[in-house]
Amino acid sequence: DSGVTQTPKHLITATGQRVTLRCSPRSGDLSVYWYQQSLDQGLQFLIQYYNGEERAKGNILERFSAQQFPDLHSELNLSSLELGDSALYFCASSLIRDSPLHFGNGTRLTVT
Amino acid sequence: DAKTTQPPSMDCAEGRAANLPCNHSTISGNEYVYWYRQIHSQGPQYIIHGLKNNETNEMASLIITEDRKSSTLILPHATLRDTAVYYCIVRGGSGGSNYKLTFGKGTLLTVNP
Numbered sequence: 651d652s653g654v655t656q657t658p659k660h661l662i663t664a665t666g667q668r669v670t671l672r673c674s675p676r677s678g679d680l681s682v683y684w685y686q687q688s689l690d691q692g693l694q695f696l697i698q699y700y701n702g703e704e705r706a707k708g709n710i711l712e713r714f715s716a717q718q719f720p721d722l723h724s725e726l727n728l729s730s731l732e733l734g735d736s737a738l739y740f741c742a743s744s745l746i747r748d749s750p751l752h753f754g755n756g757t758r759l760t761v762t
Numbered sequence: 763d764a765k766t767t768q769p770p771s772m773d774c775a776e777g778r779a780a781n782l783p784c785n786h787s788t789i790s791g792n793e794y795v796y797w798y799r800q801i802h803s804q805g806p807q808y809i810i811h812g813l814k815n816n817e818t819n820e821m822a823s824l825i826i827t828e829d830r831k832s833s834t835l836i837l838p839h840a841t842l843r844d845t846a847v848y849y850c851i852v853r854g855g856s857g858g859s860n861y862k863l864t865f866g867k868g869t870l871l872t873v874n875p
Contacts, residue, residue: 751863756803758803
Protein backbone atom coordinates (compact mmCIF):
# COMPACT_ATOMS: atom_id res chain seq x y z
CA ASP A 651 0.00 0.00 0.00
CA SER A 652 1.61 3.25 -1.17
CA GLY A 653 -0.54 5.46 1.05
CA VAL A 654 -1.93 7.37 -1.94
CA THR A 655 -5.69 7.02 -2.23
CA GLN A 656 -7.58 7.53 -5.44
CA THR A 657 -11.33 7.56 -5.84
CA PRO A 658 -13.33 6.26 -7.51
CA LYS A 659 -11.60 3.06 -8.63
CA HIS A 660 -13.80 2.74 -11.68
CA LEU A 661 -15.87 5.26 -13.57
CA ILE A 662 -18.09 4.66 -16.57
CA THR A 663 -19.60 7.65 -18.30
CA ALA A 664 -20.84 8.83 -21.66
CA THR A 665 -19.21 11.05 -24.25
CA GLY A 666 -19.67 14.74 -23.59
CA GLN A 667 -19.91 14.32 -19.84
CA ARG A 668 -17.68 15.72 -17.10
CA VAL A 669 -16.05 13.77 -14.26
CA THR A 670 -13.88 14.53 -11.26
CA LEU A 671 -11.14 12.21 -10.06
CA ARG A 672 -9.89 12.61 -6.53
CA CYS A 673 -6.48 11.95 -5.02
CA SER A 674 -5.41 11.98 -1.38
CA PRO A 675 -1.62 12.04 -1.13
CA ARG A 676 0.45 10.24 1.49
CA SER A 677 0.41 11.99 4.83
CA GLY A 678 2.87 14.86 4.77
CA ASP A 679 3.52 14.78 1.03
CA LEU A 680 3.37 18.24 -0.53
CA SER A 681 3.66 17.39 -4.21
CA VAL A 682 1.00 15.73 -6.34
CA TYR A 683 1.37 14.46 -9.89
CA TRP A 684 -1.26 13.21 -12.35
CA TYR A 685 -0.57 10.67 -15.08
CA GLN A 686 -2.67 9.12 -17.80
CA GLN A 687 -2.08 5.59 -19.08
CA SER A 688 -3.82 4.40 -22.19
CA LEU A 689 -3.03 1.24 -24.12
CA ASP A 690 -1.32 2.97 -26.99
CA GLN A 691 0.39 5.83 -25.16
CA GLY A 692 1.95 4.39 -22.04
CA LEU A 693 2.27 6.51 -18.91
CA GLN A 694 1.95 10.18 -19.80
CA PHE A 695 2.60 13.01 -17.35
CA LEU A 696 -0.27 15.46 -17.13
CA ILE A 697 0.39 17.99 -14.39
CA GLN A 698 2.17 18.57 -11.08
CA TYR A 699 1.23 20.61 -8.03
CA TYR A 700 3.42 21.54 -5.11
CA ASN A 701 1.82 22.85 -1.94
CA GLY A 702 -1.19 24.15 -3.83
CA GLU A 703 0.63 25.70 -6.76
CA GLU A 704 0.91 24.35 -10.28
CA ARG A 705 4.58 23.56 -10.97
CA ALA A 706 4.73 21.65 -14.23
CA LYS A 707 2.45 20.83 -17.11
CA GLY A 708 2.74 17.96 -19.51
CA ASN A 709 0.47 16.66 -22.21
CA ILE A 710 -2.72 17.83 -20.56
CA LEU A 711 -5.63 18.71 -22.82
CA GLU A 712 -7.45 22.02 -22.44
CA ARG A 713 -10.58 20.03 -21.55
CA PHE A 714 -8.75 18.77 -18.46
CA SER A 715 -7.97 20.80 -15.38
CA ALA A 716 -6.66 20.09 -11.93
CA GLN A 717 -6.14 21.73 -8.60
CA GLN A 718 -4.58 21.02 -5.23
CA PHE A 719 -6.52 22.15 -2.20
CA PRO A 720 -5.22 23.58 1.12
CA ASP A 721 -5.51 20.13 2.73
CA LEU A 722 -3.23 18.92 -0.13
CA HIS A 723 -5.72 16.60 -1.77
CA SER A 724 -6.04 17.05 -5.50
CA GLU A 725 -8.76 16.74 -8.09
CA LEU A 726 -8.50 16.16 -11.81
CA ASN A 727 -11.48 17.40 -13.79
CA LEU A 728 -12.14 15.96 -17.23
CA SER A 729 -14.82 17.58 -19.35
CA SER A 730 -16.42 17.10 -22.78
CA LEU A 731 -15.27 13.53 -22.58
CA GLU A 732 -14.37 11.63 -25.72
CA LEU A 733 -13.96 7.93 -26.33
CA GLY A 734 -10.20 8.44 -26.49
CA ASP A 735 -10.13 9.69 -22.90
CA SER A 736 -10.76 6.15 -21.71
CA ALA A 737 -7.66 5.29 -19.71
CA LEU A 738 -6.18 4.67 -16.31
CA TYR A 739 -5.51 7.88 -14.43
CA PHE A 740 -2.84 7.72 -11.75
CA CYS A 741 -2.04 10.14 -9.02
CA ALA A 742 1.34 10.16 -7.31
CA SER A 743 2.70 12.12 -4.40
CA SER A 744 6.11 12.97 -3.02
CA LEU A 745 7.32 14.59 0.17
CA ILE A 746 9.19 17.35 -1.57
CA ARG A 747 9.75 17.97 -5.23
CA ASP A 748 12.77 15.70 -5.67
CA SER A 749 11.69 12.83 -3.41
CA PRO A 750 10.57 9.51 -4.92
CA LEU A 751 7.02 9.51 -6.25
CA HIS A 752 4.54 7.06 -4.76
CA PHE A 753 1.60 6.13 -6.93
CA GLY A 754 -1.97 5.27 -6.14
CA ASN A 755 -3.74 2.38 -7.82
CA GLY A 756 -5.51 4.61 -10.25
CA THR A 757 -8.98 5.37 -11.52
CA ARG A 758 -10.09 3.42 -14.55
CA LEU A 759 -12.21 5.70 -16.73
CA THR A 760 -14.36 4.22 -19.45
CA VAL A 761 -16.12 6.60 -21.82
CA THR A 762 -18.92 5.00 -23.84
CA ASP B 763 15.48 14.55 -19.17
CA ALA B 764 18.07 12.11 -20.43
CA LYS B 765 16.59 9.30 -22.46
CA THR B 766 16.95 5.69 -21.39
CA THR B 767 17.18 2.49 -23.40
CA GLN B 768 15.95 -0.82 -22.03
CA PRO B 769 15.40 -4.22 -23.63
CA PRO B 770 11.69 -4.74 -24.31
CA SER B 771 11.54 -8.09 -22.54
CA MET B 772 13.54 -10.50 -20.40
CA ASP B 773 12.96 -13.86 -18.80
CA CYS B 774 14.24 -15.12 -15.49
CA ALA B 775 13.90 -18.41 -13.62
CA GLU B 776 12.25 -18.28 -10.23
CA GLY B 777 14.82 -18.12 -7.44
CA ARG B 778 17.56 -16.78 -9.69
CA ALA B 779 18.84 -13.22 -9.82
CA ALA B 780 17.24 -10.95 -12.37
CA ASN B 781 19.60 -8.37 -13.86
CA LEU B 782 17.83 -5.62 -15.76
CA PRO B 783 20.07 -3.30 -17.80
CA CYS B 784 19.50 0.33 -18.70
CA ASN B 785 21.50 2.70 -20.86
CA HIS B 786 21.40 6.44 -20.17
CA SER B 787 24.41 7.78 -22.02
CA THR B 788 23.23 11.42 -22.02
CA ILE B 789 22.68 11.65 -18.27
CA SER B 790 23.72 14.92 -16.66
CA GLY B 791 25.72 15.30 -13.49
CA ASN B 792 22.78 16.17 -11.23
CA GLU B 793 20.33 13.63 -12.66
CA TYR B 794 19.32 10.56 -10.69
CA VAL B 795 18.54 7.08 -11.98
CA TYR B 796 15.19 5.80 -10.73
CA TRP B 797 13.62 2.38 -11.10
CA TYR B 798 9.92 1.67 -10.90
CA ARG B 799 7.86 -1.36 -11.76
CA GLN B 800 4.24 -1.82 -12.73
CA ILE B 801 2.41 -5.04 -12.11
CA HIS B 802 -0.49 -5.41 -14.51
CA SER B 803 -2.53 -2.17 -14.40
CA GLN B 804 -1.58 -1.39 -10.80
CA GLY B 805 0.08 1.88 -9.95
CA PRO B 806 3.83 2.05 -10.62
CA GLN B 807 5.81 1.00 -7.58
CA TYR B 808 8.99 2.76 -6.54
CA ILE B 809 11.96 0.38 -6.26
CA ILE B 810 15.18 2.31 -5.81
CA HIS B 811 17.15 5.30 -7.01
CA GLY B 812 20.75 6.49 -7.04
CA LEU B 813 23.07 9.21 -8.23
CA LYS B 814 26.49 7.60 -8.66
CA ASN B 815 27.03 5.16 -5.83
CA ASN B 816 25.59 1.68 -5.81
CA GLU B 817 22.45 1.41 -3.71
CA THR B 818 20.69 -1.47 -2.01
CA ASN B 819 17.39 -1.74 -0.21
CA GLU B 820 15.05 -4.52 0.79
CA MET B 821 13.72 -4.87 -2.75
CA ALA B 822 16.74 -4.61 -5.01
CA SER B 823 20.25 -3.39 -5.72
CA LEU B 824 21.19 -0.68 -8.18
CA ILE B 825 24.59 -0.76 -9.82
CA ILE B 826 25.61 2.42 -11.67
CA THR B 827 28.73 2.37 -13.83
CA GLU B 828 31.51 4.77 -12.99
CA ASP B 829 30.82 6.92 -16.06
CA ARG B 830 27.10 6.85 -15.12
CA LYS B 831 26.12 6.00 -18.67
CA SER B 832 24.41 2.76 -17.71
CA SER B 833 22.98 0.95 -14.74
CA THR B 834 21.67 -2.45 -13.72
CA LEU B 835 18.80 -3.26 -11.41
CA ILE B 836 19.30 -6.54 -9.60
CA LEU B 837 16.50 -8.53 -8.01
CA PRO B 838 18.53 -11.07 -6.03
CA HIS B 839 15.99 -13.91 -5.83
CA ALA B 840 13.20 -13.38 -8.33
CA THR B 841 9.74 -14.74 -7.52
CA LEU B 842 6.67 -15.10 -9.70
CA ARG B 843 5.32 -11.92 -8.10
CA ASP B 844 8.21 -9.98 -9.59
CA THR B 845 6.74 -10.42 -13.07
CA ALA B 846 6.11 -6.82 -14.14
CA VAL B 847 7.18 -4.02 -16.45
CA TYR B 848 10.31 -2.37 -15.07
CA TYR B 849 11.00 1.25 -15.89
CA CYS B 850 14.41 2.90 -15.73
CA ILE B 851 14.00 6.69 -15.52
CA VAL B 852 16.46 9.55 -15.38
CA ARG B 853 15.19 12.42 -13.29
CA GLY B 854 16.47 15.91 -12.57
CA GLY B 855 17.96 16.22 -9.11
CA SER B 856 18.00 19.03 -6.57
CA GLY B 857 18.33 22.40 -8.16
CA GLY B 858 16.85 21.20 -11.41
CA SER B 859 13.48 22.40 -12.60
CA ASN B 860 12.17 19.06 -13.79
CA TYR B 861 10.90 16.77 -11.05
CA LYS B 862 8.42 14.74 -13.00
CA LEU B 863 9.12 11.16 -14.04
CA THR B 864 9.10 10.47 -17.75
CA PHE B 865 8.23 6.84 -18.41
CA GLY B 866 9.41 4.97 -21.47
CA LYS B 867 8.25 1.54 -22.55
CA GLY B 868 10.27 -0.33 -19.93
CA THR B 869 11.28 -3.99 -19.80
CA LEU B 870 8.70 -6.70 -19.32
CA LEU B 871 10.32 -9.15 -16.91
CA THR B 872 8.70 -12.55 -16.86
CA VAL B 873 9.70 -14.83 -14.02
CA ASN B 874 9.15 -18.47 -14.93
CA PRO B 875 8.59 -21.33 -12.48
